[in-house]
Amino acid sequence: MRAIAGFSLVEAMVSLVILSVGMIGMAALQAHGLGAGRTALFRTQAVNLTADMADRVRANRLGGLAYNNAARNNHCDPGGGTSCAPVLMAEHDLWVWTAQVAQQLPGGVGTVAVAAGTPPIYTIRVTWQEVGLGAIAHQIAIQVANP
Numbered sequence: 620m621r622a623i624a625g626f627s628l629v630e631a632m633v634s635l636v637i638l639s640v641g642m643i644g645m646a647a648l649q650a651h652g653l654g655a656g657r658t659a660l661f662r663t664q665a666v667n668l669t670a671d672m673a674d675r676v677r678a679n680r681l682g683g684l685a686y687n688n689a690a691r692n693n694h695c696d697p698g699g700g701t702s703c704a705p706v707l708m709a710e711h712d713l714w715v716w717t718a719q720v721a722q723q724l725p726g727g728v729g730t731v732a733v734a735a736g737t738p739p740i741y742t743i744r745v746t747w748q749e750v751g752l753g754a755i756a757h758q759i760a761i762q763v764a765n766p
Contacts, residue, residue: 658749664723665745665757668716672731672743673761675712680766682709683739686731690714720745726754738764 676686685706690713695703703711713731720729726748734740744758 654751658752661724661747661749661755662757665747665755668720668723668729668745669743669757669759671719672712672716672729673741673759675716676731676741676743676761677763679705679708679712680763681705682712683765684733684735685709686713686741687733688713690717725749738762 676682682705686709688706688710691707691710692714693703693707693711695708695711696715717729720727724745724747726746728746730744730746732742732744734742740760740762742758742760744756746754746756749755
Protein backbone atom coordinates (compact mmCIF):
# COMPACT_ATOMS: atom_id res chain seq x y z
CA MET A 620 0.00 0.00 0.00
CA ARG A 621 1.21 3.40 -0.96
CA ALA A 622 1.27 6.38 1.51
CA ILE A 623 -0.50 9.54 0.40
CA ALA A 624 1.65 12.63 0.61
CA GLY A 625 0.91 16.32 -0.12
CA PHE A 626 -2.31 18.17 -0.79
CA SER A 627 -5.11 17.13 -2.99
CA LEU A 628 -6.71 19.52 -5.47
CA VAL A 629 -9.82 19.84 -3.26
CA GLU A 630 -7.79 20.87 -0.22
CA ALA A 631 -5.93 23.49 -2.26
CA MET A 632 -9.19 24.96 -3.61
CA VAL A 633 -10.76 25.11 -0.13
CA SER A 634 -7.74 26.96 1.24
CA LEU A 635 -7.88 29.36 -1.73
CA VAL A 636 -11.57 30.12 -1.06
CA ILE A 637 -10.87 30.76 2.63
CA LEU A 638 -7.97 33.08 1.74
CA SER A 639 -10.14 34.93 -0.82
CA VAL A 640 -12.93 35.54 1.72
CA GLY A 641 -10.38 36.92 4.17
CA MET A 642 -8.93 39.28 1.56
CA ILE A 643 -12.40 40.53 0.57
CA GLY A 644 -13.13 41.19 4.24
CA MET A 645 -9.91 43.17 4.61
CA ALA A 646 -10.73 45.24 1.49
CA ALA A 647 -14.22 46.00 2.84
CA LEU A 648 -12.74 47.06 6.18
CA GLN A 649 -10.28 49.38 4.39
CA ALA A 650 -13.10 50.94 2.32
CA HIS A 651 -15.19 51.50 5.46
CA GLY A 652 -12.21 53.15 7.17
CA LEU A 653 -11.69 55.52 4.22
CA GLY A 654 -15.37 56.50 4.27
CA ALA A 655 -15.28 57.14 8.02
CA GLY A 656 -12.17 59.27 7.59
CA ARG A 657 -13.85 61.35 4.88
CA THR A 658 -16.92 61.88 7.07
CA ALA A 659 -14.74 62.92 10.01
CA LEU A 660 -12.89 65.42 7.81
CA PHE A 661 -16.14 67.00 6.60
CA ARG A 662 -17.50 67.22 10.14
CA THR A 663 -14.29 68.89 11.31
CA GLN A 664 -14.50 71.39 8.46
CA ALA A 665 -18.14 72.13 9.34
CA VAL A 666 -17.25 72.78 12.99
CA ASN A 667 -14.41 75.09 11.92
CA LEU A 668 -16.63 76.96 9.46
CA THR A 669 -19.39 77.57 12.03
CA ALA A 670 -16.76 78.75 14.53
CA ASP A 671 -15.34 81.07 11.87
CA MET A 672 -18.73 82.72 11.32
CA ALA A 673 -19.28 82.98 15.06
CA ASP A 674 -15.97 84.84 15.32
CA ARG A 675 -16.98 87.13 12.45
CA VAL A 676 -20.25 87.96 14.24
CA ARG A 677 -18.44 88.65 17.51
CA ALA A 678 -15.97 90.94 15.72
CA ASN A 679 -18.81 92.89 14.06
CA ARG A 680 -21.32 93.24 16.88
CA LEU A 681 -22.88 96.33 15.33
CA GLY A 682 -23.77 94.30 12.22
CA GLY A 683 -26.59 92.70 14.22
CA LEU A 684 -29.69 91.94 12.16
CA ALA A 685 -27.77 92.56 8.91
CA TYR A 686 -26.61 88.94 9.15
CA ASN A 687 -30.17 88.07 8.05
CA ASN A 688 -29.56 90.01 4.78
CA ALA A 689 -28.34 88.60 1.51
CA ALA A 690 -24.64 87.95 1.09
CA ARG A 691 -22.92 90.61 -1.04
CA ASN A 692 -19.39 91.38 -2.14
CA ASN A 693 -19.01 94.87 -0.70
CA HIS A 694 -15.21 94.84 -1.19
CA CYS A 695 -14.56 95.06 2.55
CA ASP A 696 -11.49 92.84 2.40
CA PRO A 697 -8.48 93.86 4.50
CA GLY A 698 -6.12 96.10 2.57
CA GLY A 699 -8.80 96.88 0.02
CA GLY A 700 -8.88 100.54 0.98
CA THR A 701 -12.65 100.45 1.49
CA SER A 702 -14.08 101.50 4.82
CA CYS A 703 -17.28 99.54 5.43
CA ALA A 704 -20.10 100.28 7.80
CA PRO A 705 -21.06 97.37 10.09
CA VAL A 706 -24.09 96.46 7.94
CA LEU A 707 -21.93 96.30 4.78
CA MET A 708 -19.32 94.27 6.65
CA ALA A 709 -21.97 91.78 7.80
CA GLU A 710 -23.14 91.26 4.20
CA HIS A 711 -19.54 90.87 3.06
CA ASP A 712 -18.79 88.41 5.88
CA LEU A 713 -21.73 86.30 4.70
CA TRP A 714 -20.51 86.46 1.10
CA VAL A 715 -16.97 85.32 1.98
CA TRP A 716 -18.17 82.67 4.41
CA THR A 717 -20.80 81.09 2.12
CA ALA A 718 -18.15 80.84 -0.61
CA GLN A 719 -15.84 79.02 1.83
CA VAL A 720 -18.62 76.62 2.84
CA ALA A 721 -19.40 75.82 -0.80
CA GLN A 722 -15.71 75.28 -1.56
CA GLN A 723 -14.79 73.11 1.42
CA LEU A 724 -17.85 70.86 1.69
CA PRO A 725 -19.59 68.84 -1.05
CA GLY A 726 -22.92 70.53 -1.72
CA GLY A 727 -22.11 72.86 1.19
CA VAL A 728 -24.60 75.55 2.18
CA GLY A 729 -24.13 77.98 5.05
CA THR A 730 -26.88 80.05 6.66
CA VAL A 731 -27.12 82.53 9.52
CA ALA A 732 -30.42 83.40 11.18
CA VAL A 733 -30.70 86.19 13.71
CA ALA A 734 -33.46 86.29 16.32
CA ALA A 735 -33.86 89.79 17.71
CA GLY A 736 -33.64 90.04 21.45
CA THR A 737 -31.41 91.23 24.23
CA PRO A 738 -28.89 89.92 23.38
CA PRO A 739 -29.72 88.66 19.88
CA ILE A 740 -29.34 84.94 19.12
CA TYR A 741 -27.40 83.98 16.00
CA THR A 742 -28.05 80.48 14.65
CA ILE A 743 -25.24 79.41 12.34
CA ARG A 744 -25.87 76.29 10.24
CA VAL A 745 -23.74 74.39 7.73
CA THR A 746 -25.28 71.63 5.60
CA TRP A 747 -23.50 69.30 3.16
CA GLN A 748 -24.10 66.08 1.22
CA GLU A 749 -22.40 62.95 2.50
CA VAL A 750 -22.05 59.88 0.28
CA GLY A 751 -24.38 57.17 1.55
CA LEU A 752 -25.79 59.34 4.34
CA GLY A 753 -27.51 62.19 2.46
CA ALA A 754 -27.70 65.67 3.92
CA ILE A 755 -25.74 66.26 7.12
CA ALA A 756 -25.90 69.48 9.16
CA HIS A 757 -23.94 71.12 11.94
CA GLN A 758 -25.50 74.03 13.81
CA ILE A 759 -24.55 76.31 16.68
CA ALA A 760 -26.39 79.15 18.38
CA ILE A 761 -24.58 82.03 20.02
CA GLN A 762 -25.65 85.12 21.90
CA VAL A 763 -23.65 88.26 21.24
CA ALA A 764 -24.40 91.35 23.26
CA ASN A 765 -24.28 94.69 21.47
CA PRO A 766 -21.49 96.96 22.74
